[in-house]
Amino acid sequence: MASLAQQFGALRCPPLSTTRLCKNKKNKKPNSARVLVVAAAAPANPVAISNAQTRERLKLKEMFEEAYERCRTAPMEGVAFTLDDFHSAIGKFDFNSEVGTKVKGTVFNTDASGALVDITAKSSAFLPVREACIHTIKHVEEAGIVPGLQEEFVIIGENEADDSLILSLRAIQYDLAWERCRQLQAEDVVLKGKIVGANKGGVVAVVEGLRGFVPFSQISSKSTAEELLEKELPLKFVEVDEEQSRLVLSNRKAMADSQAQLGIGSVVVGTVQSLKPYGAFIDIGGINGLLHVSQISHDRVADIATVLQPGDTLKVMILSHDRERGRVSLSTKKLEPTPGDMIRNPKLVFEKAEEMAQTFRQRIAQAEAMARADMLRFQPESGLTLNSDGILGPLTTDLPAEGLDLSDIPAAEDSP
Secondary structure, eight states: OOOHHHHHHTOOOOOOOHHHHHHHTTTOOOOHHHHHHHHHHSOSSHHHHHHHHHHHHHHHHHHHHHHHHHHHHOTTTTOOSOHHHHHHHHHHHOOOOSTTOEEEEEEEEEETTEEEEEOSSSSOEEEEGGGSOSSOOSSGGGGTOOTTOEEEEEEEEEETTTTEEEEESHHHHHHHHHHHHHHHHHTTOOEEEEEEEEOSSEEEEEETTEEEEEEGGGOSSOOOHHHHTTOEEEEEEEEEETTTTEEEEEHHHHHHHHHHTOOTTOEEEEEEEEEETTEEEEESSSOEEEEEGGGTOSSOOSOGGGTOOTTOEEEEEEEEEETTTTEEEEESGGGOSSTTHHHHOHHHHHHTHHHHHHHHHHHHHHHHHHHHHHHHTTOGGGOEEEOTTSOEEEOOTTSOTTOOOGGGSOOOOOOO
16 A cells, blocks of 8 residues: 555646635535645745745845945945045055165064064064163173163165064164263263274274274373273263264374362372382372382381382372373372381371371461562562461551551661
8 A cells, every 4th residue: 555645746736726716615624634645745834934034135135235336426424534635644654665764663562682663664673782882792681672662763774574674772872872972082082981892993992882983193192902991981082973883093192181170188099900110109199100219108108018028009189290202190198197107107198198288288378478579579560468367458447558668667687
């Protein structure tokens, strides 16, 4: 016996007409089994689903057609951002990426090789560690370059691998250093320079981050290049030429300027450089002064080595200096509270040095005042006289402006 599905599949029924349905409605009852099978095999409400999809497609089509028409006829309608605003924004974030152009950027990452910088370009820019500072450093953070730092950089190249730009701070600092040197030269300033190298003609000193040349003829001392290495010397600018990269310095000019500041009776700190039979050479801030054996102590010094040794630090007083020859005479003898203290108790001499030097200067001032008074004694037309403090000033009221009348002064008598 054939199955029920096979039986229904073999049926060939003509299309039902309205007339036939109406005609048989009263005479026949619907086959409930057949209706059940057909309902189970057919999808639920296919017409309703088809109509919903069609309506959705039509709605989307209308939306796209409306948007297309609006873009074609009035693309900027309802948009606050105008075409001028667009060009202005492009100009704000666009910049010249040619070599030598200065750009502002923000550091956002650092490592041992350098730093990544955001310069609002299509890609981040790179600051190599060698371009981070005019001085030699091993890490960019030694130059204060940390994430978040905002700085002005200069473009010095482009990385062909990823089209990123290469930046430099060193180039900017280099230009500023030359400008600073020109300013210091114009002001005739004395500054310190560290000796970092030497050649046949002189030594190389670093000033303001730049390497300058100091000829041997412009060094005041007779020290060798090896002795000067790693030392700091007072220097003045002789030539500053950025175009030719020429920076020439002079230690002699700086020393002459320093010597001009040395006054007779000044107390300075010095270091014993060498000993000779006739005295000791003392370095007083780059100037070599001679402490003669006769000026060490009031007591006789038979052997200088028993009192001083190279490298000793001591206080000395300026006795005199010859600016033209660069010679300075020194003394510790004038600083002794009592004769022989420099031999027996040099520490006491150095403790009382300023006090003893002040006394020495006062005696010098009084002697000079007395000498001037003697010169003016018979020159009343000068209008000056010596007061009780040994200072020259205007004539006092007890002395007539026309001078002294010597006619009433008795003649001098021989002492018995």
